[in-house]
Amino acid sequence: MSSENTKLYFYPVWLRIWHAVNAIGIILLIITGFSLQSGIDSTFINFKLAVNIHNIAGITVAINYLLFFIGNFVTQNIKFYLIKPMGFIKRPMKQAYYYAFGMFRGMKAPYPLSEKRKFNPLQKYAYVGIMYVVVPIVIISGFALLFPEIIIEKVYTLSGVFLTAITHSAAGFFISIFLLIHLYVASIGKSPLENFKSIITGWHNIH
Amino acid sequence: MNKRLIFLIFLLYISSLDLKAQSVYDDAKNHVCLKCHSSQIISFHNEVIGKEQKKLMNPYYIIDTTGIKNGVHQNFDCTDCHSFEYSTYPHLANLKLEPMASCLDCHGGDPSYATYQFERIDEEFKKSVHFKVSGEDFTCGKCHSQHTYRPTARNSDNVMEIVEYSNSLCLSCHNDMNKYEMVAGHENPKLVQVHEWLPNQELHFKHVRCIECHTEVADSLMVSHNILSKDLAVRKCAECHNSDSRLKASLYKYTNLQNRSDGSVKSILSNESYVIGTQQFPLLKTLSIIIFFLTIAIMKKS
Numbered sequence: 075m076s077s078e079n080t081k082l083y084f085y086p087v088w089l090r091i092w093h094a095v096n097a098i099g100i101i102l103l104i105i106t107g108f109s110l111q112s113g114i115d116s117t118f119i120n121f122k123l124a125v126n127i128h129n130i131a132g133i134t135v136a137i138n139y140l141l142f143f144i145g146n147f148v149t150q151n152i153k154f155y156l157i158k159p160m161g162f163i164k165r166p167m168k169q170a171y172y173y174a175f176g177m178f179r180g181m182k183a184p185y186p187l188s189e190k191r192k193f194n195p196l197q198k199y200a201y202v203g204i205m206y207v208v209v210p211i212v213i214i215s216g217f218a219l220l221f222p223e224i225i226i227e228k229v230y231t232l233s234g235v236f237l238t239a240i241t242h243s244a245a246g247f248f249i250s251i252f253l254l255i256h257l258y259v260a261s262i263g264k265s266p267l268e269n270f271k272s273i274i275t276g277w278h279n280i281h
Numbered sequence: 282m283n284k285r286l287i288f289l290i291f292l293l294y295i296s297s298l299d300l301k302a303q304s305v306y307d308d309a310k311n312h313v314c315l316k317c318h319s320s321q322i323i324s325f326h327n328e329v330i331g332k333e334q335k336k337l338m339n340p341y342y343i344i345d346t347t348g349i350k351n352g353v354h355q356n357f358d359c360t361d362c363h364s365f366e367y368s369t370y371p372h373l374a375n376l377k378l379e380p381m382a383s384c385l386d387c388h389g390g391d392p393s394y395a396t397y398q399f400e401r402i403d404e405e406f407k408k409s410v411h412f413k414v415s416g417e418d419f420t421c422g423k424c425h426s427q428h429t430y431r432p433t434a435r436n437s438d439n440v441m442e443i444v445e446y447s448n449s450l451c452l453s454c455h456n457d458m459n460k461y462e463m464v465a466g467h468e469n470p471k472l473v474q475v476h477e478w479l480p481n482q483e484l485h486f487k488h489v490r491c492i493e494c495h496t497e498v499a500d501s502l503m504v505s506h507n508i509l510s511k512d513l514a515v516r517k518c519a520e521c522h523n524s525d526s527r528l529k530a531s532l533y534k535y536t537n538l539q540n541r542s543d544g545s546v547k548s549i550l551s552n553e554s555y556v557i558g559t560q561q562f563p564l565l566k567t568l569s570i571i572i573f574f575l576t577i578a579i580m581k582k583s
Contacts, residue, residue, distance in 0.1 A: 113524030113558030121519040121558065125480070174582075222484045235484070236555035240565070247569050251576050258580045 084278035099135035165195035215242035348429030522558035
């Protein structure tokens with residue numbers, strides 16, 4: 075057990091490029107998406123501009139998602155996303171307890187990061203949920219809204235476009251909630267900027 | 282015996298009532314006008330050559346009997362508006378030259394039609410590009426067929442039906458080379474080309490009425506009748522895609538539609554259209570605000 079810093083090369087170049095493009099894209103999508111959804115037409119961001127930015131950023135993020143998806147399989151990065159059935163509930167609960175109480179009482183992280191473990195259980199669940207469920211939903215529904223003629227006209231009494239739009243904005247909303255938590259959790263550490271530096275340089279400090 | 286007689290009389294009375302409720306257009310084949318004007322081929326006795334003869338009916342003079350039965354004038358017989366002399370065939374040549382009654386001839390100044398505001402409609406129409414270009418020749422009937430007209434915007438609770446019906450009025454000329462040229466004196470512009478700038482053109486054409494962008498919205502009128510010239514039409518997306526959308530003063534102002542758009546689950550389930558920027562459901566909005574602040578609160582606490 076060493077108390078001094080160990081540097082691990084956590085984030086390979088392809089992953090950092092993916093993350094950077096994704097970050098900029100998602101932020102643009104959230105801002106324009108919020109503006110479109112709430113019907114704000116200010117001089118700051120007019121409707122037509124918001125639509126154009128949203129479309130371009132959406133397509134970019136969708137293509138970029140393919141890089142993430144394929145990259146995870148080609149490299150070994152996928153192993154960090156595999157959830158073990160053992161301790162399916164117990165493990166993330168332990169981590170949640172640490173975040174809520176333990177962390178402030180000097181408790182040691184129950185699942186310290188290592189070369190083998192890039193994410194703690196809670197992180198892993200959140201990432202799997204976002205990257206393999208919510209993001210695909212937002213991409214598919216976004217693609218449908220980009221070509222509305224492919225959408226089923228009616229599902230019982232509901233309009234297909236209406237359903238797709240609600241799904242798209244709900245998924246978009248959860249992504250923005252995820253982003254908030256993601257940024258917050260990233261700022262927890264020795265110094266608030268440490269993790270942000272890591273995702274740029276690729277090197278992660280293990281304390 | 283007496284009781285039976287009374288019952289028989291009663292039955293006869295009921296059946297006669299039923300006959301009264303039927304439209305004069307129900308039995309088109311035996312109707313003096315519709316036996317010819319509801320079919321593509323007419324047969325008649327040609328007295329000049331003394332022979333039975335068949336001819337094709339002018340397609341513009343074929344009457345849609347289903348449409349007429351569902352229209353506002355369903356209780357009128359043909360000769361209530363057209364000259365009685367049309368009952369004979371061949372029709373007299375002069376009959377065609379007689380002026381036809383306009384809407385205001387019957388509906389104008391009549392307090393029983395006050396809710397329909399025919400005079401105001403006429404006033405608005407006189408400001409429109411249709412009147413400016415064609416003057417009095419542009420009668421109400423150019424858009425509103427007296428035969429088949431239905432007040433869809435007033436009665437229907439289905440957005441798509443209102444849109445389709447309203448647009449069919451415009452398209453009956455704007456998508457018909459001959460009819461358009463007869464009124465305008467020049468060829469009709471190709472609608473798909475003219476609207477090329479409009480994103481998701483097909484979706485717009487199906488879900489909003491032409492008049493949404495091509496009229497000046499008049500709050501006090503059910504349907505705005507001041508059709509604007511092309512250069513004055515709405516081109517700015519945010520006029521509709523905005524929380525203060527002009528659609529709220531046009532297509533979505535009808536109480537028959539609003540009954541189901543109070544933001545409740547029921548209204549969400551019966552909604553048939555979606556406009557980015559205008560559709561905000563209080564339920565989902567509240568839910569998202571709660572989730573947002575809950576997240577912030579949890580983060581702040583930890």
